[in-house]
Amino acid sequence: MRLRHKPWAKEKIAxxxxxxxxxxxxxxxxxxxxxxxxxxxxxxxxTGKGRFVTEMARANPDINYIGIELQESVIVAALDRLIEAxxxxxxxxxxxxxxxxxxxxxxxxERIYLNFSDPWPKNRHEKxxxxxxSFLRIYEEILIDHGEIHFKTDNRGLFEYxxxxxxxxGLLLKFVSLDLHxxxxxxxxxxEYEEKFSSKGHPIxxxxxxx
Numbered sequence: 001m002r003l004r005h006k007p008w009a010k011e012k013i014a015x016x017x018x019x020x021x022x023x024x025x026x027x028x029x030x031x032x033x034x035x036x037x038x039x040x041x042x043x044x045x046x047t048g049k050g051r052f053v054t055e056m057a058r059a060n061p062d063i064n065y066i067g068i069e070l071q072e073s074v075i076v077a078a079l080d081r082l083i084e085a086x087x088x089x090x091x092x093x094x095x096x097x098x099x100x101x102x103x104x105x106x107x108x109x110e111r112i113y114l115n116f117s118d119p120w121p122k123n124r125h126e127k128x129x130x131x132x133x134s135f136l137r138i139y140e141e142i143l144i145d146h147g148e149i150h151f152k153t154d155n156r157g158l159f160e161y162x163x164x165x166x167x168x169x170g171l172l173l174k175f176v177s178l179d180l181h182x183x184x185x186x187x188x189x190x191x192e193y194e195e196k197f198s199s200k201g202h203p204i205x206x207x208x209x210x211x
Contacts, residue, residue, distance in 0.1 A: 009072040012079065013094055019082045020075065020092045029105035035064045035089065040110040043068060045097040045130060046117050050078025052191045053113075057090035059189065065090040068097060097130060097138075104142035112139050114151045116193040119158040131162035136169045140211055152180070152206045154197040159205040166209045175208040 013020045021027070021034070032038045040063055044053045047067030057065040067090065069075040075094050082090060093103065117130040127134055131151065139149060149171070153159050166173065177183045181198055185206070190198070198204055 006073040006076060009076045012076055013072060016079055016083065019079055020094055024093050024095070024103040028103055029108060031064070031104075031108055034091070037064070039064045039089065041066060041108060042111040042113065043100075043104075043109055044113040044115060045100075046115065047078055047092065048074055048116075049192050050075075050081045050092070052115055052189055053078070053090055054081045054085055054087065055189045056113075057087045058085065059187075061089055063089065066093060067091075068093045068095060068100075070094070070096050097135065100138050101141050106141060107144045109142045109147060110144050111148045111150060112143065114149060115191045116153055116197075117158070119153070119155040121157060129158065129161065129165075131158070131165045133165060133169055136165065136171070143211055145211070147211050148174070149209050150206070151209070152191070152194065152204060154193070154202045154204055156203075156205065159207070163207065166207070171209040171211060173207065174210055175206070177206045178203060180204040180206045 014022070027034050031041055042056070042063055043066045045068050047053050047069045050067055053065050053067035057063070067078055069078060069092065072094060075092060078092055082092065095103070114130050118128070120126065120128045126132060151162060163173070163176070177185060180188060181204055194204060
């Protein structure tokens with residue numbers, strides 16, 4: 001699907017530095033200073049329009065959430081959600097998932113969410129997948145010891161690839177569902193893509209892994 005360009009997005013993002021953090025590197029190892037508490041931090045890499053991270057923050061006020069999204073024309077939708085919600089425990093970063101180590105030190109993050117990531121189905125694009133071993137190394141550098149990744153997708157090929165990638169990397173598989181919406185899993189918060197795909201009858205795959 002072609003992304004509609006929004007030329008005004010950059011200016012709007014700049015006008016709300018309290019929500020989209022303009023210089024996140026200054027908080028590396030010291031995110032408590034931004035949130036003004038020492039609550040655990042969960043991040044979503046590829047936060048899209050922000051429904052998941054916003055609703056998670058609303059449901060869990062004792063956890064701080066950071067949504068990470070590269071596309072300016074997408075993150076402005078997440079920004080609109082935050083402006084309306086006025087939640088103190090969620091922030092956004094307009095940056096690339098490959099740069100996480102610039103903004104988070106070891107132990108800054110307790111959990112990483114990967115929701116409906118681009119499957120990059122062609123073999124030559126394997127290294128772009130957010131569950132490729134190169135990304136798993138990056139996540140390891142910012143997570144607490146025994147930190148977790150929670151992964152959801154509608155793409156069976158990406159899910160199977162990711163399970164192998166997690167296992168090969170030595171991660172502990174805690175939970176697997178091949179049909180999340182017809183399982184006994186409680187507390188699921190849907191993303192925009194999840195609602196779209198599930199309404200078409202697509203099964204949703206989910207797993208939790210631990211370092």
